[in-house]
Amino acid sequence: MSRISLLQREKKRQNLEQKYYLIRLSLKKELRRVFSLRERWKIQERLQSLPRNSSTIRLRRRCFLTGRPRSNYKYFGISGYILREMVHACLLPGTIVSSW
Known part of the structure; x- marks a missing residue:
């Protein structure tokens, strides 16, 4: 935050x-x-x-959930960290997270 x-x-x-x-x-x-x-x-x-x-x-441009100023995705309006958490929780349909 x-x-x-x-x-x-x-x-x-x-x-x-x-x-x-x-x-x-x-x-x-x-x-x-x-x-x-x-x-x-x-x-x-x-x-x-x-x-x-x-x-x-x-x-x-800031993440509207956390206010984080870096690594924001304009399409979603959230930061990469939150985006990754939402994809893992299956909250964003159609997105795939690569794991290695």
């Missing part, structure tokens, strides 16, 4: 990302349309004035 402070920080980043998503998207579209260097600088300054944690790239 992850520390609660890390989970809360991630939740705060998700809220900020949702809040500034449309603003960031419109500024990036505008940045692609403009050819003047001065205009690009102005738009870039406005983009940089947004909170740093509102960027999509700062979000981290």
Whole structure:
């Protein structure tokens, strides 16, 4: 289980990302349309004035059961460790775990 402070920080980043998503998207579209260097600088300054944690790239995908940040499978939304336990318990039909 992850520390609660890390989970809360991630939740705060998700809220900020949702809040500034449309603003960031419109500024990036505008940045692609403009050819003047001065205009690009102005738009870039406005983009940089947004909170740093509102960027999509700062979000981290976590296991929804344990909160583990590593070895997550996007299709299932859980970490590899939990996925292996669920397959062994026959909770995921159609999946096979190799053993050696």
